[in-house]
Amino acid sequence: MIELHFVPTPNGNKASIMLEEVGLPYEIKLYDLTGDEHLQPAFRKINPNARLPAIVDHDPADGGAPFAVMETGAILEYLAEKSGKLLPTDMRRRSLARQWLAWQISGFGPYHGQAHHFIRYAPEGQDYGIKRYRAEAERLLYVLNRRLGEAEYLAEDYSIADIATWPWVRATRAIEMPLDPFPNIQRWFAAIAERPAVVRGTSVTNTANLSSLRPVLSPEQWSNLFGDKLHATARADG
Ligand SMILES: N[C@@H](CCC(=O)N[C@@H](CS)C(=O)NCC(=O)O)C(=O)O
Incomplete structure (x- = not known):
């Protein structure tokens, strides 16, 4: 089973589409980017960069402990190698x-x-x-x-x-x-x-109000997304 730490954004959809395309079993953990769950230490253990998406593979190829992967380029390559799909052999x-x-x-x-x-x-x-x-x-x-x-x-x-x-x-x-x-x-x-995999991979949405042309954000939401809270997270211990 693969845990997909997910937001329904273009970066999030790269991982959700890929998982649908290759047919590996996964479950979604949905985040709200205007909140601060992804800035907490628990998620930073999965992705030190505190960005989404990230995956945790509970059945890695080496049979060892669960393995976390950050960065969509690395996630796509990891899943392509694991499944043997969507990275040409030629x-x-x-x-x-x-x-x-x-x-x-x-x-x-x-x-x-x-x-x-x-x-x-x-x-x-x-x-x-x-x-x-x-x-x-x-x-x-x-x-x-x-x-x-x-x-x-x-x-x-x-x-x-x-x-x-x-x-x-x-x-x-x-x-x-x-x-x-x-x-x-x-x-x-x-x-x-x-x-069909793309239709399924883009079907999950959430309630964060980020879809309008100019979303209205509270000061706290702004801080989580672009401001002091985001930057303090990178400086914080733990
Ligand atoms: N280079 C990263 C970019 C990931 C990224 O910026 N994700 C956005 C969502 S689309 C995010 O987590 N934003 C939250 C934040 O900046 O606090 C990747 O490709 O995975």
Whole structure:
């Protein structure tokens, strides 16, 4: 059994889609990002970085103690290795999957994340931040669109690279970034959206009010998500 420490966000959905795709048994522990449960010592033993998602494998391949994995790129690779699925065996395709996974983890995800931050959460009047991250988020969509004009999926076969990227493309709705200029992305996005594992993997939602364009957060919720409480957690012992 795998424990999935989860929030229904693009990063959370990478792990939930992957678990559905590979068919490993798992159970969800749902968090509310506006609360502080993920900032507590118990969760930081699982993920020292206090971010979601994370998994705990209670049946690791070496037969040893339960094993925790943080960071979605590492989670996707771990589950691909454990299941023998979604990381191509062909040398070139395998490398392509890792290249596009690295691109997603280091670029597409973080820049889209910052675009969400400045457009949806930052105090009004942050025009430079909005301009910079919107432009970079768009640039990366052009890169993705070009790749998907050459290949059906990022690594030719459907792989962990697509699973890492798809939820962040889905989230472009929330920053009102239309996909009209990107026909190859639209084709790829629709094909993946129809996969039964993807439908199941995106079916869990929670009550945290983070889905509107400009969620209204109390000072405490802001502190947990972006402010003093989050930063104090990293400095705290234990
Ligand atoms: N690089 C991390 C990013 C994870 C991440 O930022 N998760 C967000 C939710 S989508 C989070 O935990 N935010 C809570 C916080 O920052 O306190 C990964 O890929 O796993």
